[in-house]
Amino acid sequence: MARIALDVMGGDHAPEAPVAAALLAVQELAPSHELQLVGREAVIREELSRQLVGASPMLREAVSTFAIIDAPEVIEMTDKPSVAIRGKPNSSMAVGLRLQADGQSDAFVSAGNTGAQMAASTFILRLHAGLSRPAIATVLPTARQPVVMLDAGANVDCAAAELVQFARLGHVFAKDILGRATPAVGLLSIGEEAEKGNAAVKEAHQALLGAGLHFIGNVEGRDIPMGACDRGPIDVVVCDGFTGNVLLKFYESVAPMMYGLLKQVGVTKEQFGMAMQSLDYAKYGGAPLLGVKGVSIICHGKSSPEAIKNGILAGLRAVESEMSRHVGEQLGA
Amino acid sequence: MARIALDVMGGDHAPEAPVAAALLAVQELAPSHELQLVGREAVIREELSRQLVGASPMLREAVSTFAIIDAPEVIEMTDKPSVAIRGKPNSSMAVGLRLQADGQSDAFVSAGNTGAQMAASTFILRLHAGLSRPAIATVLPTARQPVVMLDAGANVDCAAAELVQFARLGHVFAKDILGRATPAVGLLSIGEEAEKGNAAVKEAHQALLGAGLHFIGNVEGRDIPMGACDRGPIDVVVCDGFTGNVLLKFYESVAPMMYGLLKQVGVTKEQFGMAMQSLDYAKYGGAPLLGVKGVSIICHGKSSPEAIKNGILAGLRAVESEMSRHVGEQLGA
Numbered sequence: 001m002a003r004i005a006l007d008v009m010g011g012d013h014a015p016e017a018p019v020a021a022a023l024l025a026v027q028e029l030a031p032s033h034e035l036q037l038v039g040r041e042a043v044i045r046e047e048l049s050r051q052l053v054g055a056s057p058m059l060r061e062a063v064s065t066f067a068i069i070d071a072p073e074v075i076e077m078t079d080k081p082s083v084a085i086r087g088k089p090n091s092s093m094a095v096g097l098r099l100q101a102d103g104q105s106d107a108f109v110s111a112g113n114t115g116a117q118m119a120a121s122t123f124i125l126r127l128h129a130g131l132s133r134p135a136i137a138t139v140l141p142t143a144r145q146p147v148v149m150l151d152a153g154a155n156v157d158c159a160a161a162e163l164v165q166f167a168r169l170g171h172v173f174a175k176d177i178l179g180r181a182t183p184a185v186g187l188l189s190i191g192e193e194a195e196k197g198n199a200a201v202k203e204a205h206q207a208l209l210g211a212g213l214h215f216i217g218n219v220e221g222r223d224i225p226m227g228a229c230d231r232g233p234i235d236v237v238v239c240d241g242f243t244g245n246v247l248l249k250f251y252e253s254v255a256p257m258m259y260g261l262l263k264q265v266g267v268t269k270e271q272f273g274m275a276m277q278s279l280d281y282a283k284y285g286g287a288p289l290l291g292v293k294g295v296s297i298i299c300h301g302k303s304s305p306e307a308i309k310n311g312i313l314a315g316l317r318a319v320e321s322e323m324s325r326h327v328g329e330q331l332g333a
Numbered sequence: 334m335a336r337i338a339l340d341v342m343g344g345d346h347a348p349e350a351p352v353a354a355a356l357l358a359v360q361e362l363a364p365s366h367e368l369q370l371v372g373r374e375a376v377i378r379e380e381l382s383r384q385l386v387g388a389s390p391m392l393r394e395a396v397s398t399f400a401i402i403d404a405p406e407v408i409e410m411t412d413k414p415s416v417a418i419r420g421k422p423n424s425s426m427a428v429g430l431r432l433q434a435d436g437q438s439d440a441f442v443s444a445g446n447t448g449a450q451m452a453a454s455t456f457i458l459r460l461h462a463g464l465s466r467p468a469i470a471t472v473l474p475t476a477r478q479p480v481v482m483l484d485a486g487a488n489v490d491c492a493a494a495e496l497v498q499f500a501r502l503g504h505v506f507a508k509d510i511l512g513r514a515t516p517a518v519g520l521l522s523i524g525e526e527a528e529k530g531n532a533a534v535k536e537a538h539q540a541l542l543g544a545g546l547h548f549i550g551n552v553e554g555r556d557i558p559m560g561a562c563d564r565g566p567i568d569v570v571v572c573d574g575f576t577g578n579v580l581l582k583f584y585e586s587v588a589p590m591m592y593g594l595l596k597q598v599g600v601t602k603e604q605f606g607m608a609m610q611s612l613d614y615a616k617y618g619g620a621p622l623l624g625v626k627g628v629s630i631i632c633h634g635k636s637s638p639e640a641i642k643n644g645i646l647a648g649l650r651a652v653e654s655e656m657s658r659h660v661g662e663q664l665g666a
Contacts, residue, residue: 142590143590143593143594153523156523156530156531156532157531157532188579189575189579190486190489190574190575190578190579190582197489197575198489198490198573198575199489199490201575220579220582221578221579221580221581221582221583221584221585221586222582222583222585222586223586224583224586225583225586225587225589225590226586226589226590239579240531241523242522242523242530242531242534242576243575243576243579245523245554246521246522246523246553246554246572246576246580247554247579247580247583248554249523249553249554249555250554250555250557250558250580250583250584251554251583251587252554252555253554253555253556253557253558253559254558254584254587254591255591256558256559257475257476257558257559258587258588258591258608260476261476261608261609261611261612262595262600262604262605262608264608265604265605265607265608266604267595267600267604267608271595271598271599271600272595272598274598275591275594275595275597275598275600276594278594279594
């Protein structure tokens, strides 16, 4: 049985969206797994009652399995990361993560302040040996299978050694979360030749050749939407967090732009939505913060209930596949 | 009268594509401006005759104004950049650029080896004072007006001072080539706050506040497809050449991927093509190499005749607007 803690106070649409996500998730999780709702108890109970008006007896019974854990403080989206550690020790983030550190929970899921979640996760769960900072892994939809790109924004100035760490973390993620038997790891660069790239990328390329991973060499920006390069499909794209974050946000913005153009030639919203189904970010749920000893799933602040539910399921997969243990083994290899 | 030298030997489809481009361009340029075809004279004459079979007397007369300039050596797409300077001093690139350095030509346009063109342009035309390397400016189509992004791949490891130079170069480009009266210059980063970004970006942000440009602060990946951020439209996106190159190639690859998805819901190739017209790279022609004393237009190796023709027209605009002089003034400011 996995115990998954959900931050009810985190996100642009809290507490409505997290509670709605819990009601969606519980139908897939109960009775095998337990959901732990963390936040201001009164707020949680009120929101639950509100959303349960007219609910089926079956849903009500599933909801009765929820553990409700009071956390009186709330981290705002505008709070600095350090607030999560020192300023508000009884926030839903700190309380939810401490449950895990204390062996009372197996995963933490939040759509709240990302910087605060990273800081609190690192401080409370601690990092696996050999890491200086955690990394954010993001699943990108492509024309083929989804690929995992990391780092997506946690580490903006990266040395070669950090890029190699991302490759190891991405390898474990692709195996455990995406189910790829032998993940093909590509290093994002500006040409496929080993000597192309900035200083950190060139050095990382050499190191990755002997890292014991299935390293397929450099991949380019054009290979990502295709999910493949000349040498075959890609499972993991390794990059620094600056490039990764710029690319991720760019990608998220391209579909709305395309729709604006297609609308003018008679493509309907329904047609477009159907075509883009496979690109729907909500499907892939949250992004695990990789490198911490445990499971911390970061959801977008704007997440819908569906997206947060998928974040909860991603947390479950991370727990069941023992991803964190595999990360430790991979980093120690 | 502007004299524009065209590299007939450069590009994946040379000499067909450059010669076809010259035939398209001459109809807009002659008799006010002169086209100089640079390459192996016999090859040029043969390709011209081939393409002129059945041509109108008017086109034949326009073509008779071409200057044909013999350059016996050819730079291959796989040659190292240094070959352009030392190895093949009589290549079409070296000859075409020397014409300009000698006052016999006003602009050089090539779809050949980009690294070689950068090296030869820098070596032969020289850089404006205050620059260590030239930058590649690329025009990106957006949901609104096109924006110029630089650097798009010439400089992979950039210090803050270089990012500030790119901002100055982009300002001149946006004014002279895109016709923006007061270009809005954005610095690509991972958040709009001044303290977001990698070390170089954070330092550049501070320097740009006092650079005498219309600096609108940080812009994010999501703002590029929209051509605007919260603070209004964007004309110039400043970034290091690694991020810029990754983003550019990613962008080029997104449309084909989207088409693959849309096809499945019944969107026709014609419909898609019509919608994407405003995104057509060929329309924006080549990318000027910014910072050299003169005009050197870099076209994609795969350029169609239409794209190279637009590169020629971009060269003409650069000459007529005195872009290079303005770059010198802006860098000296």
